[in-house]
Amino acid sequence: MEPDQHCSICNKETDDEQLLCEWCSREETISSIQDQCHGKQKQAAEKMQASSSKLHDEINVGDNVVVTVPKFDRGPLDCRNVRGIILEERNGFFRVGTAAGILKNLCSRDQLAKTFKNTEESEVLRDKLVTLRETVTFFSLFEGQGIILLN
Numbered sequence: 001m002e003p004d005q006h007c008s009i010c011n012k013e014t015d016d017e018q019l020l021c022e023w024c025s026r027e028e029t030i031s032s033i034q035d036q037c038h039g040k041q042k043q044a045a046e047k048m049q050a051s052s053s054k055l056h057d058e059i060n061v062g063d064n065v066v067v068t069v070p071k072f073d074r075g076p077l078d079c080r081n082v083r084g085i086i087l088e089e090r091n092g093f094f095r096v097g098t099a100a101g102i103l104k105n106l107c108s109r110d111q112l113a114k115t116f117k118n119t120e121e122s123e124v125l126r127d128k129l130v131t132l133r134e135t136v137t138f139f140s141l142f143e144g145q146g147i148i149l150l151n
Helices: 022-055 132-139
Strands: 064-068 080-090 092-098 112-113
Touching: 064 092, 092 132
Parallel strands: none
Antiparallel strands: 064 080, 064 112, 080 092
């Protein structure tokens, strides 16, 4: 080993012709692999977004939608969907207004389905925030799940 060969990064003596010590060459290899992985992850995310946009209709503010209600948020005889209007969009999530009030949680596109039944914006109760379970109970003929909270 020639004494004047030093690593170009950490300045340690090296016998490598590229003037990189073993540790620095490993770090460069790991860094390049991480950069490749990051690029592939971005490509996969773009591909998922493209396939998702093909599956779901485009939803805009003011559109009439149906919100699917999960089984644990409704009673056995309650409706499976709640009608509403899109009031606001934030980063791909939507604020939905119903006759019971405005839903507290933002809904994603896969929770919503566009409908052509007109719900007037005047029917939306704008001064009250409600959960999806409270909305289902509001529309239910059977008082929801039958669970009553006492204060």
